[in-house]
Structures are given as C-alpha cells and as structure tokens.
Amino acid sequence: MPTLTPFPASSERLLYTPVTQENFAELLTVYNSNPDYMEYAYGQRAVTIKEVEADHEENLGYADSFSYCLREASEGLIVGIAQFILCNPRDGHPWLGLIMLHSEHQKKGYAKEFLDQLIHWYRENGYSSLHLGVLEKNAGVVPFYEKYGFQVYEERVTEKLGRVICLSYALTQVYDDIAHKKTGQPAPSRSLSYSSTISTTIFSATPIGGKLRVSLGP
Template identity: 25%
Template sequence: MFETDRLLIKPIESIHVNALYEIYMSNPDYVNLTEGTTDGEGSYTKEQMLRDLHIAELTGRQVMGIFKKMDQEMIGFLEYWEKADVDQMPWLGLLIIHKKYQGKGYGTEVTKGFLQWATSVGWPEVRIAVVKDLKDVVSFWQSFGFLPFAEKDKRFPSGMKQLVCMKYQCK
C-alpha cells in the first residue's frame, strides 16, 4: 500500500492473526473503552476479533498491517474505508500501535504516510471519529490538520460514547 522511512503498511494475512490480537490486547485502555471487557466481566477473544475482521471485510473496510522494515515485525494496524456507507467519503477507522512501540514516533510516521498516500490517490479528504473524552487523541489528530465537523453518539459494547467527527482536507 505505502511505506515510510521505517515502516511498510500492507495487507495482513492469516499468518498475522496472533500478532494482530496481541497488538489489540496490548492496549487494555482502548479495549476497555470500546469493548468494556479487559479483565472484568467477559473478555475480548481472538474469535471475537476474527468476527470483527470479517464484518469489516463485508462493509468494505481495509485492514492493513504496520510492519517495521528492518525485521518485518508487525507493530500495529490501521483500518480504512475508501467510501464509507454513511457518506461515501474516505474514513480512517482505526490506528493502533502495540503498546511497547508507542511514544517512538510510529503513529506520527504512519499518519503522515497515510495522509500522503490518500492525497496521491486523489481522495478529497479523510474523515475520522474520535471518542470526545480522549482529549489527547483529539489533539493528536488536530496536530495533523484534522478539524471537527460534527458530533454524534455511538453505542459500543461498553456503552454509549460521544464521538467527534473530524476531517482532513487532502491537498
């Protein structure tokens, strides 16, 4: 799909399922926020993740692995829609970096690369939705030029959350 100085972003394959699950579960705050099940009632299983990936595929979402060029280790993943059902616009649905690789600039590098790629393929804009209470995450996206354009409520397994919808104008 695209690459950056240190990373390759490409489709995941069945051999990446265990790494994908490990990446997801390395972020227990996110799992708790969205699924409501990190160590209390219930749990988010690999089977549930596989179900979610299947649903993603059925709805046109693309799931890409984030791999270090140096050793091909998968350190994260992103999901996007070229044309989301809700408005036929491109959306970045999820960007997760393994906890042990956070704070090393990988999220910034992937985001810059993704936005350059989106611009190069002719997308007019990229949209995202962020849980409003996650002020640091909202600030992260604003640092790239994403601007709020709407708010909406969404039901997660963990309950209702208010989302800030933001968009980036490709140049």
C-alpha cells in the same frame, strides 16, 4: 472500487502488509497491550482471537476497505494495525477507522509516519478529505490529530458508543502550505476547538460497520 495506485509497501521505518488470518495471533498481542482501549471498544480489558478475527471480517465486509499490519522494517515485527475505507456508505467520505499500536511501540512517531503515507495515497487517488471519529473516553488522542491538521467539525451522541468526536482533514491543504512558504506569507490558521453543542440524534455516519473503531497510540 475505482482503479487505485497500490498502497505503499513501506516508509522510512515501517512495512505495510495486508492483514491475513496468519497474523491474528500476533495482532492479539497488539490489541491486548491496550487494555483501556479494549474496555472502550469491547467492554472488556482483554479480548480473544475471535474478536480480532471478527473485527477483521467486519472491516473487510466493505469492498472498498483495507486492513494493514504495521511492521518495523528492521525486523518485520508487527507493531500495529490500521484500517481505512474509501467510501463510507453512510456519508460518502473516506474514513480512517483505526490506528492501533502495541503499547511498547507508541510515542515513536509511527502513527504520524503511517498517516503521512495514508494522506499521500488518498490525495494521489483524487480524494479531497479524510474523516475519523474518536470516542469521548479516548479524547486524549484528539490533540494529536489536531496537531497533524485534522479539524473537529462535529460531535454526535450514539446509543451504543456515547459521545463521538468527528474530525476531518482537507487533503488539499498541503499545497496551500507549500504556496505560502514560497511567498513567505504564513498559512491561514486551521485551529478549531470542537463545539460544546452535542447532537442528540443517533450517529448516522459511523466510519466502518456498526462499531466505531477509534484511533489510538500516536
């Protein structure tokens, strides 16, 4: 793993702490507060602590992967989990594997607040893009990522997961925005509708492990 600056410990309203075994019971409530996503990802509307543990171990099976609890700064309560990786061994790109928030803490802007920190961290460590994948069944989150600045660049079909929507974010684009603001000229449009052309090959660049973890809960 390359030498990195430490991931931020906090932002305006959130604390970020590495996931440990002691967190599994609390994280289980986060997982099971999202029954639709559990069904998409696990084929059942509720999971056990064994699935939480297995998910964590699979994610950390890579030397360059991270798993963080998202906590409310005011009380330290775990309200979500995030998983990300520096280099997907299947395509060489950094991937965001998961943002999942407890259903009671969605629509508060926590996902954007975390993304702001993650994007800044990747950028300051010299990365040029960030990728993520969304299952077709969870495609309702795609507009959130597009509004943030991600672009859909491909759809793929997998044997296990079905259709997957792949998005990427150019980590240099913030500087383009600043330059255009200084000159008074509008920044070039980055809106991009995803193609209806679907690859029939097996998904060969899953972000983390053999199971795609879809981002959820802005």
